[in-house]
Amino acid sequence: MTVLAKFIRLLVSLGCGEATMKTSSAPQGLAEAPDKTAPVVDLRSDTVTRPTPEMRRAMAEAEVGDDVYSEDPTINRLEQRAAEIFGREAAIFVPSGTMGNQIAIKLHTHHGQEIICDERGHIYNYEMAMLSAFSGCVPRLIHGEDGILTWAEVKKRIAPKIYYRAPTGLVALENTHNMAGGTMYPPEVADEICDGAHDAGLPVHLDGARIFNAAVALGKPVAEITRKFDSVMFCLSKGLGAPVGSLLVASREFIDRARACRKMLGGGMRQAGILAAAGLIALEKMPARLGEDHANARFLAEALARVPGIKLDPSRVPTNIVVFDISGTGMTTAELSRRLAERNILMNGINPELMRLVTHMDVDRAACTRALEAIHEICSSR
Ligand SMILES: Cc1ncc(COP(=O)(O)O)c(C=O)c1O
Numbered sequence: 001m002t003v004l005a006k007f008i009r010l011l012v013s014l015g016c017g018e019a020t021m022k023t024s025s026a027p028q029g030l031a032e033a034p035d036k037t038a039p040v041v042d043l044r045s046d047t048v049t050r051p052t053p054e055m056r057r058a059m060a061e062a063e064v065g066d067d068v069y070s071e072d073p074t075i076n077r078l079e080q081r082a083a084e085i086f087g088r089e090a091a092i093f094v095p096s097g098t099m100g101n102q103i104a105i106k107l108h109t110h111h112g113q114e115i116i117c118d119e120r121g122h123i124y125n126y127e128m129a130m131l132s133a134f135s136g137c138v139p140r141l142i143h144g145e146d147g148i149l150t151w152a153e154v155k156k157r158i159a160p161k162i163y164y165r166a167p168t169g170l171v172a173l174e175n176t177h178n179m180a181g182g183t184m185y186p187p188e189v190a191d192e193i194c195d196g197a198h199d200a201g202l203p204v205h206l207d208g209a210r211i212f213n214a215a216v217a218l219g220k221p222v223a224e225i226t227r228k229f230d231s232v233m234f235c236l237s238k239g240l241g242a243p244v245g246s247l248l249v250a251s252r253e254f255i256d257r258a259r260a261c262r263k264m265l266g267g268g269m270r271q272a273g274i275l276a277a278a279g280l281i282a283l284e285k286m287p288a289r290l291g292e293d294h295a296n297a298r299f300l301a302e303a304l305a306r307v308p309g310i311k312l313d314p315s316r317v318p319t320n321i322v323v324f325d326i327s328g329t330g331m332t333t334a335e336l337s338r339r340l341a342e343r344n345i346l347m348n349g350i351n352p353e354l355m356r357l358v359t360h361m362d363v364d365r366a367a368c369t370r371a372l373e374a375i376h377e378i379c380s381s382r
Pocket residue numbers: 047095096097098099101122123174176177178207209210235237246
């Protein structure tokens with residue numbers, strides 16, 4: 001047995017000491033050959049989670065009505081709870097995080113304006129250029145260290161108020177930052193950006209798809225770490241485990257306008273209380289277990305950092321996303337993904353050199369150990 005294999009076993013047998021796991025963390029035998037019958041370990045994203053039995057029961061029994069008439073009692077309850085939890089006047093349920101972000105961008109801006117955001121941000125890279133296509137804006141990009149912007153950097157990008165320069169219309173942050181590896185804003189850094197932007201007359205939107213991960217890692221309520229933003233979008237359908245849905249929270253006036261905008265986009269759903277029923281469980285109960293995902297991500301990061309050819313700093317893995325450089329293994333991420341998939345381990349690259357894995361409630365410590373063993377086996381067989 002190689003030193004790394006022994007190390008993985010040792011970590012597993014110690015349970016890595018960080019959190020209570022859903023299933024046993026007993027040492028697993030190291031695989032001798034690809035096991036194609038083993039259950040799939042899906043580390044591609046926390047969007048792959050399946051609703052829990054409790055969510056499915058709640059969905060089956062949900063009280064529903066026509067939400068376009070605001071008559072769905074379960075949606076109304078979900079929106080009210082989201083507003084309460086975030087300390088806001090109102091909230092609106094939307095089918096996806098993308099729609100929540102893009103409604104907010106539309107409402108905050110005018111055609112011909114600039115939006116200051118991070119260059120690896122979701123709103124810029126993965127929302128189908130909607131900030132231009134729908135809102136008529138262009139991004140003014142910043143490379144944030146670990147995806148985290150600072151007021152000093154933002155301030156420099158605000159357009160001077162000169163008639164021949166497109167004005168800045170919005171500052172948009174992402175917390176946690178997906179592609180930068182689940183990194184989070186120190187609350188004082190986000191607060192300073194909001195204060196500075198407000199003083200400059202600019203609104204600030206938060207893409208908080210995984211804001212509960214940030215809150216758990218910081219040990220602070222979501223209301224506290226988001227209080228200065230003008231609007232916050234968060235997802236129920238990622239680490240919180242709901243099958244569908246996100247919420248946008250803000251002032252009553254903003255959410256009333258968001259309702260019309262959601263309808264324009266075809267997002268006025270009818271008896272969607274069936275979805276909101278699962279969402280309520282996601283919102284109320286699932287944040288409490290996110291620490292488990294963070295502990296698993298750290299467990300993976302610590303072991304991966306010792307695999308020859310893999311570069312990563314485990315101390316920069318604060319939540320459930322691990323991004324690591326495999327260029328030293330001589331493989332591309334496409335090749336590693338393919339070879340892992342042969343062993344029923346799913347994980348994607350974000351470019352030819354950087355792999356990303358995301359822990360979530362459907363991947364326990366034993367599954368993480370299987371993934372590690374497979375990576376180790378593939379990397380050491382080259
Ligand atoms: C940071 C971030 N924002 C927004 C979204 C969009 O969410 P959805 O897939 O529900 O549109 C995602 C999805 O992965 C995300 O990671």
